[in-house]
Amino acid sequence: MDKKVIVIGATSGIGKELALVLSQNDYLVGITGRREPMLTELTKNNPNSFVPKTFDCTEENTLTFLNELLADLGGLDLLVLSSGTGDLNDSLEYAIEDRTNQLNVIAFTNIIGWAFNLFQEQGYGHLVAISSIAGLRGSRIAPSYNASKAYQINYLEGLRQKAKKSKLKITITDIRPGFVDTPMAKGEGQFWVASPKKAAKQLYLAIKRKKDIAYITKRWRLIAIIVKILPNWLYKRM
Structure with a gap:
Protein backbone atom coordinates (compact mmCIF):
# COMPACT_ATOMS: atom_id res chain seq x y z
CA MET A 1 0.00 0.00 0.00
CA ASP A 2 1.64 3.21 -1.12
CA LYS A 3 -1.28 5.62 -0.68
CA LYS A 4 -2.04 7.07 2.75
CA VAL A 5 -5.32 8.75 3.72
CA ILE A 6 -6.96 10.11 6.85
CA VAL A 7 -10.75 10.07 7.01
CA ILE A 8 -12.00 12.31 9.80
CA GLY A 9 -15.48 11.30 10.93
CA ALA A 10 -15.34 7.62 9.97
CA THR A 11 -17.58 6.15 12.66
CA SER A 12 -20.77 6.30 10.58
CA GLY A 13 -22.47 7.63 7.47
CA ILE A 14 -20.52 8.78 4.42
CA GLY A 15 -17.20 8.81 6.25
CA LYS A 16 -17.47 5.17 7.28
CA GLU A 17 -18.55 3.99 3.83
CA LEU A 18 -15.81 6.01 2.12
CA ALA A 19 -13.19 4.55 4.48
CA LEU A 20 -14.32 1.07 3.41
CA VAL A 21 -14.13 1.99 -0.28
CA LEU A 22 -10.64 3.45 0.13
CA SER A 23 -9.45 0.37 2.03
CA GLN A 24 -10.58 -1.74 -0.93
CA ASN A 25 -8.57 0.42 -3.33
CA ASP A 26 -5.06 0.08 -1.93
CA TYR A 27 -5.16 2.87 0.63
CA LEU A 28 -3.81 2.63 4.15
CA VAL A 29 -6.64 4.43 5.95
CA GLY A 30 -6.31 6.41 9.15
CA ILE A 31 -9.79 6.63 10.66
CA THR A 32 -10.91 9.03 13.37
CA GLY A 33 -14.04 9.67 15.40
CA ARG A 34 -15.35 10.14 18.92
CA ARG A 35 -16.78 6.65 19.34
CA GLU A 36 -13.98 4.14 19.82
CA PRO A 37 -16.19 0.99 19.62
CA MET A 38 -17.37 2.01 16.15
CA LEU A 39 -13.79 2.59 14.95
CA THR A 40 -12.83 -0.80 16.37
CA GLU A 41 -15.73 -2.45 14.55
CA LEU A 42 -14.75 -0.76 11.28
CA THR A 43 -11.14 -1.86 11.68
CA LYS A 44 -12.25 -5.50 11.94
CA ASN A 45 -13.29 -5.37 8.27
CA ASN A 46 -9.64 -5.22 7.23
CA PRO A 47 -7.19 -4.85 10.13
CA ASN A 48 -4.20 -4.38 7.81
CA SER A 49 -5.82 -1.43 6.05
CA PHE A 50 -7.02 0.67 9.00
CA VAL A 51 -5.22 2.72 11.63
CA PRO A 52 -7.74 4.07 14.18
CA LYS A 53 -7.37 7.14 16.38
CA THR A 54 -10.15 8.21 18.75
CA PHE A 55 -10.65 11.90 19.41
CA ASP A 56 -13.16 14.75 19.18
CA CYS A 57 -12.34 17.33 16.49
CA THR A 58 -13.28 20.16 18.84
CA GLU A 59 -10.63 19.18 21.42
CA GLU A 60 -7.67 21.52 21.93
CA ASN A 61 -5.17 18.73 21.20
CA THR A 62 -6.72 17.70 17.87
CA LEU A 63 -3.55 18.51 15.95
CA THR A 64 -1.49 16.42 18.37
CA PHE A 65 -3.68 13.43 17.57
CA LEU A 66 -3.43 14.14 13.84
CA ASN A 67 0.35 14.33 13.99
CA GLU A 68 0.42 11.02 15.87
CA LEU A 69 -1.80 9.45 13.23
CA LEU A 70 0.39 10.92 10.49
CA ALA A 71 3.42 9.26 12.07
CA ASP A 72 1.56 5.93 12.38
CA LEU A 73 0.65 6.04 8.69
CA GLY A 74 4.12 7.06 7.61
CA GLY A 75 2.93 9.93 5.43
CA LEU A 76 -0.21 11.40 3.90
CA ASP A 77 -1.48 11.75 0.35
CA LEU A 78 -5.15 12.49 1.00
CA LEU A 79 -7.21 13.93 3.82
CA VAL A 80 -11.00 13.70 3.88
CA LEU A 81 -12.91 15.80 6.41
CA SER A 82 -16.31 14.18 6.82
CA SER A 83 -17.09 15.41 10.32
CA GLY A 84 -19.87 17.95 10.76
CA THR A 85 -23.02 18.73 12.69
CA GLY A 86 -26.18 20.79 12.46
CA ASP A 87 -29.66 20.94 13.90
CA LEU A 88 -32.92 22.65 13.11
CA ASN A 89 -33.06 25.71 15.34
CA ASP A 90 -36.14 27.79 14.67
CA SER A 91 -35.91 29.29 18.18
CA LEU A 92 -32.29 30.38 17.65
CA GLU A 93 -31.11 28.62 20.80
CA TYR A 94 -27.51 29.75 21.20
CA ALA A 95 -26.18 26.41 22.45
CA ILE A 96 -27.23 24.79 19.16
CA GLU A 97 -25.71 27.54 17.04
CA ASP A 98 -22.51 27.45 19.07
CA ARG A 99 -22.17 23.67 18.83
CA THR A 100 -22.56 23.86 15.06
CA ASN A 101 -19.99 26.62 14.69
CA GLN A 102 -17.48 24.96 17.02
CA LEU A 103 -17.29 21.92 14.74
CA ASN A 104 -18.19 23.25 11.29
CA VAL A 105 -16.18 26.46 11.50
CA ILE A 106 -13.57 26.42 14.29
CA ALA A 107 -12.54 22.74 14.12
CA PHE A 108 -12.89 22.76 10.33
CA THR A 109 -10.47 25.68 10.03
CA ASN A 110 -7.99 24.07 12.42
CA ILE A 111 -7.90 20.74 10.57
CA ILE A 112 -8.01 22.10 7.03
CA GLY A 113 -5.19 24.53 7.82
CA TRP A 114 -3.09 21.71 9.27
CA ALA A 115 -3.59 19.58 6.16
CA PHE A 116 -2.90 22.40 3.69
CA ASN A 117 0.31 23.40 5.47
CA LEU A 118 1.44 19.77 5.51
CA PHE A 119 0.77 19.36 1.80
CA GLN A 120 2.44 22.69 1.07
CA GLU A 121 5.56 21.58 2.93
CA GLN A 122 5.78 18.23 1.17
CA GLY A 123 4.88 19.70 -2.23
CA TYR A 124 1.73 17.68 -3.00
CA GLY A 125 -1.52 16.39 -1.57
CA HIS A 126 -5.27 16.15 -1.96
CA LEU A 127 -7.64 17.80 0.49
CA VAL A 128 -11.32 16.82 0.45
CA ALA A 129 -14.06 18.29 2.64
CA ILE A 130 -17.75 17.52 2.74
CA SER A 131 -19.64 20.80 2.81
CA SER A 132 -23.28 20.81 1.66
CA ILE A 133 -25.62 22.19 -0.94
CA ALA A 134 -27.10 24.01 2.09
CA GLY A 135 -24.13 26.35 1.95
CA LEU A 136 -25.43 28.03 -1.20
CA ARG A 137 -28.18 30.01 0.56
CA GLY A 138 -29.34 30.88 4.07
CA SER A 139 -31.94 28.95 6.06
CA ARG A 140 -34.69 30.20 8.37
CA ILE A 141 -34.82 26.88 10.26
CA ALA A 142 -31.07 26.10 10.47
CA PRO A 143 -29.26 29.47 10.24
CA SER A 144 -25.88 28.43 11.64
CA TYR A 145 -25.74 25.18 9.67
CA ASN A 146 -26.21 26.83 6.29
CA ALA A 147 -23.93 29.72 7.25
CA SER A 148 -21.20 27.34 8.43
CA LYS A 149 -21.39 25.40 5.18
CA ALA A 150 -21.14 28.66 3.22
CA TYR A 151 -17.99 29.38 5.24
CA GLN A 152 -16.57 26.00 4.29
CA ILE A 153 -17.35 26.46 0.60
CA ASN A 154 -15.64 29.84 0.50
CA TYR A 155 -12.68 28.71 2.60
CA LEU A 156 -12.04 25.80 0.26
CA GLU A 157 -12.30 28.08 -2.75
CA GLY A 158 -9.74 30.38 -1.18
CA LEU A 159 -7.32 27.50 -0.65
CA ARG A 160 -7.86 26.29 -4.21
CA GLN A 161 -6.96 29.76 -5.43
CA LYS A 162 -3.95 29.85 -3.07
CA ALA A 163 -2.65 26.51 -4.37
CA LYS A 164 -3.07 27.59 -7.98
CA LYS A 165 -1.41 30.97 -7.45
CA SER A 166 1.53 29.33 -5.68
CA LYS A 167 1.78 26.62 -8.35
CA LEU A 168 1.41 23.92 -5.71
CA LYS A 169 0.43 20.37 -6.63
CA ILE A 170 -2.43 20.44 -4.14
CA THR A 171 -5.98 19.50 -5.13
CA ILE A 172 -8.88 20.95 -3.14
CA THR A 173 -12.17 19.08 -3.55
CA ASP A 174 -15.45 20.44 -2.20
CA ILE A 175 -18.13 17.74 -1.90
CA ARG A 176 -21.66 19.16 -1.70
CA PRO A 177 -24.23 16.49 -0.79
CA GLY A 178 -27.96 16.94 -0.99
CA PHE A 179 -29.95 14.55 1.21
CA VAL A 180 -28.11 11.43 2.37
CA ASP A 181 -29.75 8.84 4.60
CA THR A 182 -27.86 9.67 7.80
CA PRO A 183 -28.85 11.34 11.11
CA MET A 184 -27.64 14.62 9.59
CA ALA A 185 -30.61 14.64 7.21
CA LYS A 186 -33.26 16.54 9.15
CA GLY A 187 -36.52 18.21 8.27
CA GLU A 188 -39.51 17.42 6.08
CA GLY A 189 -39.88 17.23 2.33
CA GLN A 190 -36.69 15.26 1.67
CA PHE A 191 -36.23 13.93 -1.86
CA TRP A 192 -33.49 12.29 -3.94
CA VAL A 193 -32.18 10.74 -0.71
CA ALA A 194 -29.02 8.72 -1.36
CA SER A 195 -27.75 5.84 0.73
CA PRO A 196 -24.35 6.38 2.42
CA LYS A 197 -22.90 3.63 0.19
CA LYS A 198 -24.03 5.34 -3.00
CA ALA A 199 -22.77 8.68 -1.74
CA ALA A 200 -19.38 7.16 -0.88
CA LYS A 201 -19.02 5.60 -4.33
CA GLN A 202 -19.67 8.93 -6.03
CA LEU A 203 -17.35 10.68 -3.59
CA TYR A 204 -14.59 8.21 -4.42
CA LEU A 205 -15.03 8.89 -8.14
CA ALA A 206 -14.75 12.63 -7.47
CA ILE A 207 -11.52 11.99 -5.57
CA LYS A 208 -10.10 9.85 -8.40
CA ARG A 209 -10.97 12.53 -10.94
CA LYS A 210 -9.58 15.28 -8.70
CA LYS A 211 -12.71 17.36 -9.06
CA ASP A 212 -12.84 20.89 -7.68
CA ILE A 213 -16.54 20.60 -6.80
CA ALA A 214 -18.86 17.59 -6.84
CA TYR A 215 -22.54 17.26 -5.95
CA ILE A 216 -23.84 14.05 -4.39
CA THR A 217 -25.80 12.64 -5.95
CA LYS A 218 -24.97 14.22 -9.31
CA ARG A 219 -28.56 15.35 -9.94
CA TRP A 220 -28.23 17.84 -7.06
CA ARG A 221 -26.21 20.03 -9.40
CA LEU A 222 -29.56 20.95 -10.99
CA ILE A 223 -30.96 22.03 -7.61
CA ALA A 224 -27.78 24.04 -6.98
Missing part, protein backbone atom coordinates in the same frame (compact mmCIF):
# COMPACT_ATOMS: atom_id res chain seq x y z
CA ILE A 225 -28.28 25.96 -10.22
CA ILE A 226 -31.92 26.70 -9.37
CA VAL A 227 -31.14 27.74 -5.80
CA LYS A 228 -28.38 30.12 -6.89
CA ILE A 229 -30.47 31.92 -9.50
CA LEU A 230 -33.60 32.35 -7.36
CA PRO A 231 -34.11 36.10 -6.81
CA ASN A 232 -33.91 37.35 -3.23
CA TRP A 233 -37.53 38.54 -3.17
CA LEU A 234 -38.70 35.02 -3.94
CA TYR A 235 -36.21 33.13 -1.77
CA LYS A 236 -37.02 35.07 1.37
CA ARG A 237 -40.70 34.04 1.06
CA MET A 238 -39.84 30.34 1.12
Whole structure:
Protein backbone atom coordinates (compact mmCIF):
# COMPACT_ATOMS: atom_id res chain seq x y z
CA MET A 1 0.00 0.00 0.00
CA ASP A 2 1.64 3.21 -1.12
CA LYS A 3 -1.28 5.62 -0.68
CA LYS A 4 -2.04 7.07 2.75
CA VAL A 5 -5.32 8.75 3.72
CA ILE A 6 -6.96 10.11 6.85
CA VAL A 7 -10.75 10.07 7.01
CA ILE A 8 -12.00 12.31 9.80
CA GLY A 9 -15.48 11.30 10.93
CA ALA A 10 -15.34 7.62 9.97
CA THR A 11 -17.58 6.15 12.66
CA SER A 12 -20.77 6.30 10.58
CA GLY A 13 -22.47 7.63 7.47
CA ILE A 14 -20.52 8.78 4.42
CA GLY A 15 -17.20 8.81 6.25
CA LYS A 16 -17.47 5.17 7.28
CA GLU A 17 -18.55 3.99 3.83
CA LEU A 18 -15.81 6.01 2.12
CA ALA A 19 -13.19 4.55 4.48
CA LEU A 20 -14.32 1.07 3.41
CA VAL A 21 -14.13 1.99 -0.28
CA LEU A 22 -10.64 3.45 0.13
CA SER A 23 -9.45 0.37 2.03
CA GLN A 24 -10.58 -1.74 -0.93
CA ASN A 25 -8.57 0.42 -3.33
CA ASP A 26 -5.06 0.08 -1.93
CA TYR A 27 -5.16 2.87 0.63
CA LEU A 28 -3.81 2.63 4.15
CA VAL A 29 -6.64 4.43 5.95
CA GLY A 30 -6.31 6.41 9.15
CA ILE A 31 -9.79 6.63 10.66
CA THR A 32 -10.91 9.03 13.37
CA GLY A 33 -14.04 9.67 15.40
CA ARG A 34 -15.35 10.14 18.92
CA ARG A 35 -16.78 6.65 19.34
CA GLU A 36 -13.98 4.14 19.82
CA PRO A 37 -16.19 0.99 19.62
CA MET A 38 -17.37 2.01 16.15
CA LEU A 39 -13.79 2.59 14.95
CA THR A 40 -12.83 -0.80 16.37
CA GLU A 41 -15.73 -2.45 14.55
CA LEU A 42 -14.75 -0.76 11.28
CA THR A 43 -11.14 -1.86 11.68
CA LYS A 44 -12.25 -5.50 11.94
CA ASN A 45 -13.29 -5.37 8.27
CA ASN A 46 -9.64 -5.22 7.23
CA PRO A 47 -7.19 -4.85 10.13
CA ASN A 48 -4.20 -4.38 7.81
CA SER A 49 -5.82 -1.43 6.05
CA PHE A 50 -7.02 0.67 9.00
CA VAL A 51 -5.22 2.72 11.63
CA PRO A 52 -7.74 4.07 14.18
CA LYS A 53 -7.37 7.14 16.38
CA THR A 54 -10.15 8.21 18.75
CA PHE A 55 -10.65 11.90 19.41
CA ASP A 56 -13.16 14.75 19.18
CA CYS A 57 -12.34 17.33 16.49
CA THR A 58 -13.28 20.16 18.84
CA GLU A 59 -10.63 19.18 21.42
CA GLU A 60 -7.67 21.52 21.93
CA ASN A 61 -5.17 18.73 21.20
CA THR A 62 -6.72 17.70 17.87
CA LEU A 63 -3.55 18.51 15.95
CA THR A 64 -1.49 16.42 18.37
CA PHE A 65 -3.68 13.43 17.57
CA LEU A 66 -3.43 14.14 13.84
CA ASN A 67 0.35 14.33 13.99
CA GLU A 68 0.42 11.02 15.87
CA LEU A 69 -1.80 9.45 13.23
CA LEU A 70 0.39 10.92 10.49
CA ALA A 71 3.42 9.26 12.07
CA ASP A 72 1.56 5.93 12.38
CA LEU A 73 0.65 6.04 8.69
CA GLY A 74 4.12 7.06 7.61
CA GLY A 75 2.93 9.93 5.43
CA LEU A 76 -0.21 11.40 3.90
CA ASP A 77 -1.48 11.75 0.35
CA LEU A 78 -5.15 12.49 1.00
CA LEU A 79 -7.21 13.93 3.82
CA VAL A 80 -11.00 13.70 3.88
CA LEU A 81 -12.91 15.80 6.41
CA SER A 82 -16.31 14.18 6.82
CA SER A 83 -17.09 15.41 10.32
CA GLY A 84 -19.87 17.95 10.76
CA THR A 85 -23.02 18.73 12.69
CA GLY A 86 -26.18 20.79 12.46
CA ASP A 87 -29.66 20.94 13.90
CA LEU A 88 -32.92 22.65 13.11
CA ASN A 89 -33.06 25.71 15.34
CA ASP A 90 -36.14 27.79 14.67
CA SER A 91 -35.91 29.29 18.18
CA LEU A 92 -32.29 30.38 17.65
CA GLU A 93 -31.11 28.62 20.80
CA TYR A 94 -27.51 29.75 21.20
CA ALA A 95 -26.18 26.41 22.45
CA ILE A 96 -27.23 24.79 19.16
CA GLU A 97 -25.71 27.54 17.04
CA ASP A 98 -22.51 27.45 19.07
CA ARG A 99 -22.17 23.67 18.83
CA THR A 100 -22.56 23.86 15.06
CA ASN A 101 -19.99 26.62 14.69
CA GLN A 102 -17.48 24.96 17.02
CA LEU A 103 -17.29 21.92 14.74
CA ASN A 104 -18.19 23.25 11.29
CA VAL A 105 -16.18 26.46 11.50
CA ILE A 106 -13.57 26.42 14.29
CA ALA A 107 -12.54 22.74 14.12
CA PHE A 108 -12.89 22.76 10.33
CA THR A 109 -10.47 25.68 10.03
CA ASN A 110 -7.99 24.07 12.42
CA ILE A 111 -7.90 20.74 10.57
CA ILE A 112 -8.01 22.10 7.03
CA GLY A 113 -5.19 24.53 7.82
CA TRP A 114 -3.09 21.71 9.27
CA ALA A 115 -3.59 19.58 6.16
CA PHE A 116 -2.90 22.40 3.69
CA ASN A 117 0.31 23.40 5.47
CA LEU A 118 1.44 19.77 5.51
CA PHE A 119 0.77 19.36 1.80
CA GLN A 120 2.44 22.69 1.07
CA GLU A 121 5.56 21.58 2.93
CA GLN A 122 5.78 18.23 1.17
CA GLY A 123 4.88 19.70 -2.23
CA TYR A 124 1.73 17.68 -3.00
CA GLY A 125 -1.52 16.39 -1.57
CA HIS A 126 -5.27 16.15 -1.96
CA LEU A 127 -7.64 17.80 0.49
CA VAL A 128 -11.32 16.82 0.45
CA ALA A 129 -14.06 18.29 2.64
CA ILE A 130 -17.75 17.52 2.74
CA SER A 131 -19.64 20.80 2.81
CA SER A 132 -23.28 20.81 1.66
CA ILE A 133 -25.62 22.19 -0.94
CA ALA A 134 -27.10 24.01 2.09
CA GLY A 135 -24.13 26.35 1.95
CA LEU A 136 -25.43 28.03 -1.20
CA ARG A 137 -28.18 30.01 0.56
CA GLY A 138 -29.34 30.88 4.07
CA SER A 139 -31.94 28.95 6.06
CA ARG A 140 -34.69 30.20 8.37
CA ILE A 141 -34.82 26.88 10.26
CA ALA A 142 -31.07 26.10 10.47
CA PRO A 143 -29.26 29.47 10.24
CA SER A 144 -25.88 28.43 11.64
CA TYR A 145 -25.74 25.18 9.67
CA ASN A 146 -26.21 26.83 6.29
CA ALA A 147 -23.93 29.72 7.25
CA SER A 148 -21.20 27.34 8.43
CA LYS A 149 -21.39 25.40 5.18
CA ALA A 150 -21.14 28.66 3.22
CA TYR A 151 -17.99 29.38 5.24
CA GLN A 152 -16.57 26.00 4.29
CA ILE A 153 -17.35 26.46 0.60
CA ASN A 154 -15.64 29.84 0.50
CA TYR A 155 -12.68 28.71 2.60
CA LEU A 156 -12.04 25.80 0.26
CA GLU A 157 -12.30 28.08 -2.75
CA GLY A 158 -9.74 30.38 -1.18
CA LEU A 159 -7.32 27.50 -0.65
CA ARG A 160 -7.86 26.29 -4.21
CA GLN A 161 -6.96 29.76 -5.43
CA LYS A 162 -3.95 29.85 -3.07
CA ALA A 163 -2.65 26.51 -4.37
CA LYS A 164 -3.07 27.59 -7.98
CA LYS A 165 -1.41 30.97 -7.45
CA SER A 166 1.53 29.33 -5.68
CA LYS A 167 1.78 26.62 -8.35
CA LEU A 168 1.41 23.92 -5.71
CA LYS A 169 0.43 20.37 -6.63
CA ILE A 170 -2.43 20.44 -4.14
CA THR A 171 -5.98 19.50 -5.13
CA ILE A 172 -8.88 20.95 -3.14
CA THR A 173 -12.17 19.08 -3.55
CA ASP A 174 -15.45 20.44 -2.20
CA ILE A 175 -18.13 17.74 -1.90
CA ARG A 176 -21.66 19.16 -1.70
CA PRO A 177 -24.23 16.49 -0.79
CA GLY A 178 -27.96 16.94 -0.99
CA PHE A 179 -29.95 14.55 1.21
CA VAL A 180 -28.11 11.43 2.37
CA ASP A 181 -29.75 8.84 4.60
CA THR A 182 -27.86 9.67 7.80
CA PRO A 183 -28.85 11.34 11.11
CA MET A 184 -27.64 14.62 9.59
CA ALA A 185 -30.61 14.64 7.21
CA LYS A 186 -33.26 16.54 9.15
CA GLY A 187 -36.52 18.21 8.27
CA GLU A 188 -39.51 17.42 6.08
CA GLY A 189 -39.88 17.23 2.33
CA GLN A 190 -36.69 15.26 1.67
CA PHE A 191 -36.23 13.93 -1.86
CA TRP A 192 -33.49 12.29 -3.94
CA VAL A 193 -32.18 10.74 -0.71
CA ALA A 194 -29.02 8.72 -1.36
CA SER A 195 -27.75 5.84 0.73
CA PRO A 196 -24.35 6.38 2.42
CA LYS A 197 -22.90 3.63 0.19
CA LYS A 198 -24.03 5.34 -3.00
CA ALA A 199 -22.77 8.68 -1.74
CA ALA A 200 -19.38 7.16 -0.88
CA LYS A 201 -19.02 5.60 -4.33
CA GLN A 202 -19.67 8.93 -6.03
CA LEU A 203 -17.35 10.68 -3.59
CA TYR A 204 -14.59 8.21 -4.42
CA LEU A 205 -15.03 8.89 -8.14
CA ALA A 206 -14.75 12.63 -7.47
CA ILE A 207 -11.52 11.99 -5.57
CA LYS A 208 -10.10 9.85 -8.40
CA ARG A 209 -10.97 12.53 -10.94
CA LYS A 210 -9.58 15.28 -8.70
CA LYS A 211 -12.71 17.36 -9.06
CA ASP A 212 -12.84 20.89 -7.68
CA ILE A 213 -16.54 20.60 -6.80
CA ALA A 214 -18.86 17.59 -6.84
CA TYR A 215 -22.54 17.26 -5.95
CA ILE A 216 -23.84 14.05 -4.39
CA THR A 217 -25.80 12.64 -5.95
CA LYS A 218 -24.97 14.22 -9.31
CA ARG A 219 -28.56 15.35 -9.94
CA TRP A 220 -28.23 17.84 -7.06
CA ARG A 221 -26.21 20.03 -9.40
CA LEU A 222 -29.56 20.95 -10.99
CA ILE A 223 -30.96 22.03 -7.61
CA ALA A 224 -27.78 24.04 -6.98
CA ILE A 225 -28.28 25.96 -10.22
CA ILE A 226 -31.92 26.70 -9.37
CA VAL A 227 -31.14 27.74 -5.80
CA LYS A 228 -28.38 30.12 -6.89
CA ILE A 229 -30.47 31.92 -9.50
CA LEU A 230 -33.60 32.35 -7.36
CA PRO A 231 -34.11 36.10 -6.81
CA ASN A 232 -33.91 37.35 -3.23
CA TRP A 233 -37.53 38.54 -3.17
CA LEU A 234 -38.70 35.02 -3.94
CA TYR A 235 -36.21 33.13 -1.77
CA LYS A 236 -37.02 35.07 1.37
CA ARG A 237 -40.70 34.04 1.06
CA MET A 238 -39.84 30.34 1.12
